[in-house]
Amino acid sequence: AEMLVFETAEAGAQVVADHIAQAVRASSAFTLGVATGSSPLPVYAALARHAAGGADFSRVSAFALDEYVGLPAGHPQSYAEVVAREVTEPLGLDPALVRVPDGGAEGIETAGDRYEEALIEHGGVDLQLLGIGATGHLGFNEPGSSFASPTRVKTLTERTRQDNARFFDSVDDVPMHCVTQGLGTILRARHLVLLAFGEGKADAVAAAAEGPVTASMPGSAIQLHPRVTVVLDEAAASRLA
Numbered sequence: 001a002e003m004l005v006f007e008t009a010e011a012g013a014q015v016v017a018d019h020i021a022q023a024v025r026a027s028s029a030f031t032l033g034v035a036t037g038s039s040p041l042p043v044y045a046a047l048a049r050h051a052a053g054g055a056d057f058s059r060v061s062a063f064a065l066d067e068y069v070g071l072p073a074g075h076p077q078s079y080a081e082v083v084a085r086e087v088t089e090p091l092g093l094d095p096a097l098v099r100v101p102d103g104g105a106e107g108i109e110t111a112g113d114r115y116e117e118a119l120i121e122h123g124g125v126d127l128q129l130l131g132i133g134a135t136g137h138l139g140f141n142e143p144g145s146s147f148a149s150p151t152r153v154k155t156l157t158e159r160t161r162q163d164n165a166r167f168f169d170s171v172d173d174v175p176m177h178c179v180t181q182g183l184g185t186i187l188r189a190r191h192l193v194l195l196a197f198g199e200g201k202a203d204a205v206a207a208a209a210e211g212p213v214t215a216s217m218p219g220s221a222i223q224l225h226p227r228v229t230v231v232l233d234e235a236a237a238s239r240l241a
């Protein structure tokens with residue numbers, strides 16, 4: 001992987017956003033894979049500045065990595081709402097071109113397959129933004145997930161529910177399940193850009209980028225991909241060899 005270490009998250013995010021804006025200028029039919037959580041927020045902020053400066057993202061398609069199962073439609077912490085608020089609106093994407101897995105309880109048995117089909121029919125993702133969990137998860141593929149896994153329903157680990165409790169009133173309000181792109185799905189994207197900032201990510205980053213390739217460290221799947229860029233601040237890079 002190409003490893004880029006910056007003094008601040010904002011500096012790294014600016015480089016990623018400039019690269020995306022350039023790729024969109026070259027081919028307006030660009031498809032962006034969006035992650036939620038904190039790590040990509042400075043990238044979205046930098047892309048919003050490009051949009052405010054006249055960049056046209058209206059023909060960019062977007063596919064989200066994952067969604068909680070069972071939150072009521074319109075719940076502010078559902079990833080459909082988070083993506084609308086943090087990506088679609090500030091960047092000026094066409095909402096018709098933005099897809100998030102369907103976490104509605106009804107039809108949940110087919111939600112993974114339907115999303116997988118939509119991705120394949122669309123022609124896949126050009127650049128997939130990724131964060132990494134303290135457990136090493138990519139998307140919500142927790143340790144033990146197959147490197148060949150497709151989009152499917154998963155149970156969140158207790159650790160991940162605790163980590164995400166900050167977005168809810170309490171950990172009890174964090175859903176138990178999610179629909180997530182699989183590691184196999186993520187590995188089909190043409191370029192992976194993994195963002196990790198802060199000391200709390202240092203161990204996961206070192207294990208993912210330099211440790212053994214193993215299902216017990218889902219992040220190590222990046223070592224199987226021919227085109228990966230890892231964007232770090234100094235704290236997140238501090239345990240690299």
Ligand code: F6R
Pocket residue numbers: 034035036037038039040065066130131132133134137138139140
């Ligand atoms: C988000 C996602 C997760 C996060 C990861 C890191 O769509 O799939 O894998 O990227 O939990 O979260 P943050 O960036 O909040 O530390």
